[in-house]
Amino acid sequence: MTPASGDPGRTRYRVLLGVSGGIAAYKACEVLRGLAEAGHDVRVLPTESALRFVGEATWAALSGHPVSTSVFDDVHEVPHVALGQEADLVLVVPATADLLARAASGRADDLLTSTLLTTRSPVVFAPAMHTEMWEHAATVANVATLRSRGCVVIEPAVGRLTGADSGKGRLPEPEAIVGQALDTVHAATSTDLAGYHVVVSAGGTREYIDPVRYIGNRSSGRQGYALAQAAVSRGARVTLVAANVGLTDVAGADIVRVESVADLREAMLKAASTADAVVMAAAVSDFRPRSFHDAKIKKTAGTDDAPAIELERTEDILAELSRSRRRPDQVVVGFAAETGDSDGGVLEHGRAKLAAKGCDLLVVNEVGRDRGFESEENEAVILGQDGTSVEVPYGPKSALAHTVWDRVAGRLTGPTSP
Numbered sequence: 001m002t003p004a005s006g007d008p009g010r011t012r013y014r015v016l017l018g019v020s021g022g023i024a025a026y027k028a029c030e031v032l033r034g035l036a037e038a039g040h041d042v043r044v045l046p047t048e049s050a051l052r053f054v055g056e057a058t059w060a061a062l063s064g065h066p067v068s069t070s071v072f073d074d075v076h077e078v079p080h081v082a083l084g085q086e087a088d089l090v091l092v093v094p095a096t097a098d099l100l101a102r103a104a105s106g107r108a109d110d111l112l113t114s115t116l117l118t119t120r121s122p123v124v125f126a127p128a129m130h131t132e133m134w135e136h137a138a139t140v141a142n143v144a145t146l147r148s149r150g151c152v153v154i155e156p157a158v159g160r161l162t163g164a165d166s167g168k169g170r171l172p173e174p175e176a177i178v179g180q181a182l183d184t185v186h187a188a189t190s191t192d193l194a195g196y197h198v199v200v201s202a203g204g205t206r207e208y209i210d211p212v213r214y215i216g217n218r219s220s221g222r223q224g225y226a227l228a229q230a231a232v233s234r235g236a237r238v239t240l241v242a243a244n245v246g247l248t249d250v251a252g253a254d255i256v257r258v259e260s261v262a263d264l265r266e267a268m269l270k271a272a273s274t275a276d277a278v279v280m281a282a283a284v285s286d287f288r289p290r291s292f293h294d295a296k297i298k299k300t301a302g303t304d305d306a307p308a309i310e311l312e313r314t315e316d317i318l319a320e321l322s323r324s325r326r327r328p329d330q331v332v333v334g335f336a337a338e339t340g341d342s343d344g345g346v347l348e349h350g351r352a353k354l355a356a357k358g359c360d361l362l363v364v365n366e367v368g369r370d371r372g373f374e375s376e377e378n379e380a381v382i383l384g385q386d387g388t389s390v391e392v393p394y395g396p397k398s399a400l401a402h403t404v405w406d407r408v409a410g411r412l413t414g415p416t417s418p
């Protein structure tokens, strides 16, 4: 299958977004927006009952395409065959219990289920329903059947459901659905990282002052984990060096846990010695306390005294990785979290940093108190040492991750991993 053409540095997929009739249908608008903003071409196929929740005009306006709902629309174009054949991915959001049942039993009683039978593309279902329906033996069997046929059925989230009740059955967050969709379509259509060993750092370092206090930062590790997940889905052998990350492990990646800059440096240099590409997404402390207090630092009773903590500089791991590549064509990528200031804007700082660090690509994103770190989304500009610049619009961290790998893959010259 050849993905839709577009920017040669970025893969543009044709996604068929099926929408079945549940209250969570409105959240499919956010999924559509996330995919479209990442540059993918989305067509929407709502069921008749989905249209009772979100109307045809909304889908047409958001996707920029006419919306078909019936096998009897445009019959001469044989839509129930054509739509599935043209898509790189079929994604159903939300997938109701009824839709899962009809798909599992091979029904073809509307355009969406007919398309699910005719498509040969990967299929992802994002279910949403009440807990009782999700846990019913019939739904459990239907989900198992669909999974046994190779479909991806995302686990629903736990939380508030329609009405006052809460439990398992909530539609996962739109960003998580987009991430799963992109990982699935990449895994099915592109194994451009197969045979390569890539190393990704994630999270934020901690420099201990005493046994209970440390200098840390707000990095959650989400962007690094999205990079690792995306690389696994594209066939790479992945080493993920995680600094103080509380997220679920990335299946298929070797995870090395670290705390301090010194640990991170050691782990990165070791893993990089066999890597074809290295991505430093971790937020690394530039300073550490000059000395560590073995016991907790106490206040001096009866005074206002506060201890002075003397700091020293840490090693610049990215600059060292760039300098000490095991071979000249190893690709090294850095991230730069910037805020503009009186010395220049975000991009000016980014270009200066790219030159100073000596890496091949620098992913520059603007951070502030309310953006970048803990959020599920990110926007960035990827600057190349060769003068290139690719803007990645605001969207899921998984979409940025795939664009980074698109840029890396274009620079790899052949795996040399042992």
Ligand code: CTP
Binding pocket: 280, 281, 282, 283, 284, 285, 286, 314, 315, 316, 317, 318, 319, 333, 334, 335, 336, 337, 338
């Ligand atoms: N980095 C690193 N070692 C450090 C500091 C940063 O490897 N001691 C890496 C980060 O992982 C990131 C890139 O360098 O990939 C840029 O990090 P950033 O914090 O934006 O830059 P700094 O070098 O710390 O520069 P400054 O804080 O002065 O802007």
